[in-house]
Amino acid sequence: MNAVPVPVPQAFETDMHRQPGHLIRRAQQVHTWLWTTDVSKEVTSTQFAVLTAIAASPYIDQNSLSRQVSLDTSTIGDVVNRLLERGYVVRSRDPDDRRRNLLTLTEEGARLHAVILVAATRMTERLVESLSEQDRHDLVRILSTLVEAGEALRDTAEGGGRR
Amino acid sequence: MNAVPVPVPQAFETDMHRQPGHLIRRAQQVHTWLWTTDVSKEVTSTQFAVLTAIAASPYIDQNSLSRQVSLDTSTIGDVVNRLLERGYVVRSRDPDDRRRNLLTLTEEGARLHAVILVAATRMTERLVESLSEQDRHDLVRILSTLVEAGEALRDTAEGGGRR
Numbered sequence: 001m002n003a004v005p006v007p008v009p010q011a012f013e014t015d016m017h018r019q020p021g022h023l024i025r026r027a028q029q030v031h032t033w034l035w036t037t038d039v040s041k042e043v044t045s046t047q048f049a050v051l052t053a054i055a056a057s058p059y060i061d062q063n064s065l066s067r068q069v070s071l072d073t074s075t076i077g078d079v080v081n082r083l084l085e086r087g088y089v090v091r092s093r094d095p096d097d098r099r100r101n102l103l104t105l106t107e108e109g110a111r112l113h114a115v116i117l118v119a120a121t122r123m124t125e126r127l128v129e130s131l132s133e134q135d136r137h138d139l140v141r142i143l144s145t146l147v148e149a150g151e152a153l154r155d156t157a158e159g160g161g162r163r
Numbered sequence: 164m165n166a167v168p169v170p171v172p173q174a175f176e177t178d179m180h181r182q183p184g185h186l187i188r189r190a191q192q193v194h195t196w197l198w199t200t201d202v203s204k205e206v207t208s209t210q211f212a213v214l215t216a217i218a219a220s221p222y223i224d225q226n227s228l229s230r231q232v233s234l235d236t237s238t239i240g241d242v243v244n245r246l247l248e249r250g251y252v253v254r255s256r257d258p259d260d261r262r263r264n265l266l267t268l269t270e271e272g273a274r275l276h277a278v279i280l281v282a283a284t285r286m287t288e289r290l291v292e293s294l295s296e297q298d299r300h301d302l303v304r305i306l307s308t309l310v311e312a313g314e315a316l317r318d319t320a321e322g323g324g325r326r
Contacts, residue, residue: 016215016232020291020299021194021208021283023306026233028191030313031184037320045184052179069179070189120184128183130312131305136183139305142298143186149293150193157200 020146031127038123043116046071050079051105051113054089059102061094070151088112183309194290201286206279209234213242214268214276217252222265224257233314251275 016022035045043051046069053068054060060068066076080103083089088109094100105113128136179185198208206214209232216231217223223231229239243266246252251272257263268276291299 016212016219017307018303019287020302020306021198021287022212023303023310024187024190024194025208025212026310026314027187027306029233030310030317031187033317034313035184045188049179049185049188056179070192124182124184126316127313128309130308135301135305135308138298138301139183139309140181140186142294142302142305143183143190144180145293145298146291146302147186147189147193150197150290151189153289154193154196 034123034127035120038126039119040116043112045120046075047079047083048113048116048120050076050083051088051109051116054103054105055110055113058104059092059094061100061102065103070147083109197286197290198283201289202282203279206275208283209238210242210246211276211279211283213239213246214251214272214279217266217268218273218276221267222255224263224265228266233310246272 031045039045040048049069050065050071053065057064057068062076062080063073065080066073069076071079080089080091084091087106089103090106091101091103094102128139131139194208202208203211212232213228213234216228220227220231225239225243226236228243229236232239234242243252243254247254250269252266253269254264254266257265291302294302
């Protein structure tokens with residue numbers, strides 16, 4: 001295999017740093033680092049999102065939960081199983097539909113959720129501390145538009161239903 | 164373990180969807196889905212970022228490359244090894260410093276890079292198609308500020324050097 005130097009104009013390289021996809025990956029890396037450093041090494045931000053959704057809707061079923069936190073069904077299954085094993089969540093049968101399982105926090109899960117919520121709120125403050133009030137507001141607004149449109153695109157492509 | 168329903172005010176749940184961290188994770192999921200669907204199942208966006216940085220700076224050393232694409236040294240090592248194995252990149256010894264390895268694209272790597280660049284540009288267009296011109300511009304500006312401040316925070320925390 002020959003090494004062929006392929007010089008590319010400088011503008012090109014700079015350009016990569018202005019690609020939304022590249023910036024989103026770096027933002028996700030920063031967020032993961034801050035989460036591990038400031039919030040928890042044991043509970044991931046995804047597990048916390050699931051705990052939050054269950055706290056907000058006790059006896060939620062797993063499909064609704066999957067939509068609520070925007071995780072595909074196989075990922076949500078793994079996350080829920082982990083939380084069940086650790087005793088943070090319990091599963092019960094829906095009395096109205098015996099095929100449906102409903103999820104609720106245990107006392108320990110509710111306690112963990114409350115503790116992490118405090119740390120996560122502080123961490124978020126640190127994540128956006130370089131931004132003005134207006135920019136924080138705009139970031140949330142713009143990312144919401146992007147993810148809602150993107151998730152709708154994905155759901156349509158995958159046959160009309162959610163993954 | 165007792166199931167303890169812990170009702171949380173409705174505002175709380177809505178709030179999760181307005182958390183920058185949560186939105187960044189969903190944006191990253193959308194980006195990964197679009198990349199796999201529209202660009203490549205074989206080459207990841209991270210591998211493409213590395214190919215792009217090497218294309219822009221032939222004979223770049225691995226530390227500079229790690230900084231250029233914002234990947235920690237162990238991750239960049241894995242990505243580079245994968246690209247070396249597949250014959251997209253070659254490594255040569257720096258004649259001025261025999262401990263340094265320099266990286267260059269092979270002919271096949273340059274060809275792959277050019278092909279993916281076209282598809283990635285189209286994919287980016289789709290990623291942001293729901294946004295106005297102004298919002299696209301603001302997203303890049305705000306995320307750049309956030310990741311630069313966050314990466315600086317991480318580098319300081321990890322002892323002044325880059326990971």
